[in-house]
Amino acid sequence: MSSSPSHIPLVDLVAQYQAIKPEMDVAISTIIGNGHFIGGEPIKAFAREFAAYANVPFCIPCANGTDAIEIALGVLGIGPGDEVILPSFTFVATLEAVCNVGATPVLCDIDPHRYTIDPYKAISLVTPATKAFIPVHLFGQMADMDPLVAFASDNNLFIIEDAAQAHGAMYKGKKAGSIGDINTFSFYPGKNLGAYGDAGAITTSSQWLYDKIFKIVNHGRVSKYDHEIVGRNSRMDTLQAAILSVKLRHLEAWTAKRQNIAARYRALLSNLDSIQMTREYADSPGVYHLFVIRVDKDIRDDFRSYLKSKGIETGIHYPISLSRLKVTTDQLKIDVYCPEAEKASEEVVSLPIYPELTDLQQDYICDHIKTYFQK
């Protein structure tokens, strides 16, 4: 049994900061020192760098990933009377954005191995009122996009990729955020690329959409007091852009570390029949925002308590599928059964994964998982 690290968190943002402290401190103090906190070159630079990273012509930094989805829906003209199909297993933000533009969310079940929207079930839910699909690339794994893209282009439907958890993930040679009409990212602190506060981005290949979104996020303005369209304030802070530019330089290396940690988990836990790991897809390598296993629902709480007693933090993403959330059933009065999403919500457990997780810590986690199941 490996020796005992005192506490292993699910995510360790302090360890990440310590690893990049000198360059991060310079970036932050430069912004504070020059007193320009809104707009400016750091925003433009991050937009260029992130567009290049996601391999897409345009990127518009914005305030957070939820705004990004809402703005994407709005600029596509989606609103009251329109239906938008999204997975029933995701963070609530995807649902909120649809509701906040006045459109009707249509919840679709997931592929139980990929944890992302089942494209064939999504297509079966299309009605004359459907305007868009929002595939969510959950846990760092891209959704199976080809069937959706083919159907959407034949039927004049839009695709908005919610890539909040999938910076750098690939699908058949294409990067997350480069496939849909408009695509959205979150830089919430715990994301693979995380700000020191809230931040988000929108990507697109359309110059026309870029021009419009660029104005919307900054009060519809074309210059300081020249406002052309109804916009809003969804600007990314200059400080966050500078922070994200520093971190973006490390993202490829961090992703490789996450992928190595995931491979080690798979090897170390491979002989345990009591847990089920996510499938890997050779044509769409994931970036392991989370490392999710499944256990029997009757032992999940006990399993997590055991690991907690050994100093190992775990998470549940997500304990209630969207189809069973009160906002869905009680407020929105949506009655839908999504068996795979509901089953997943009862069985999933997220294990610690972050680039700074050491082999020693990971051995300790896996030793205790094995001990639990062999007792």
Ligand SMILES: Cc1ncc(COP(=O)(O)O)c(C=O)c1O
């Ligand atoms: C899948 C998904 N979509 C949207 C969001 C919303 O992003 P934000 O928290 O930046 O508003 C998140 C983030 O938490 C997310 O995980």
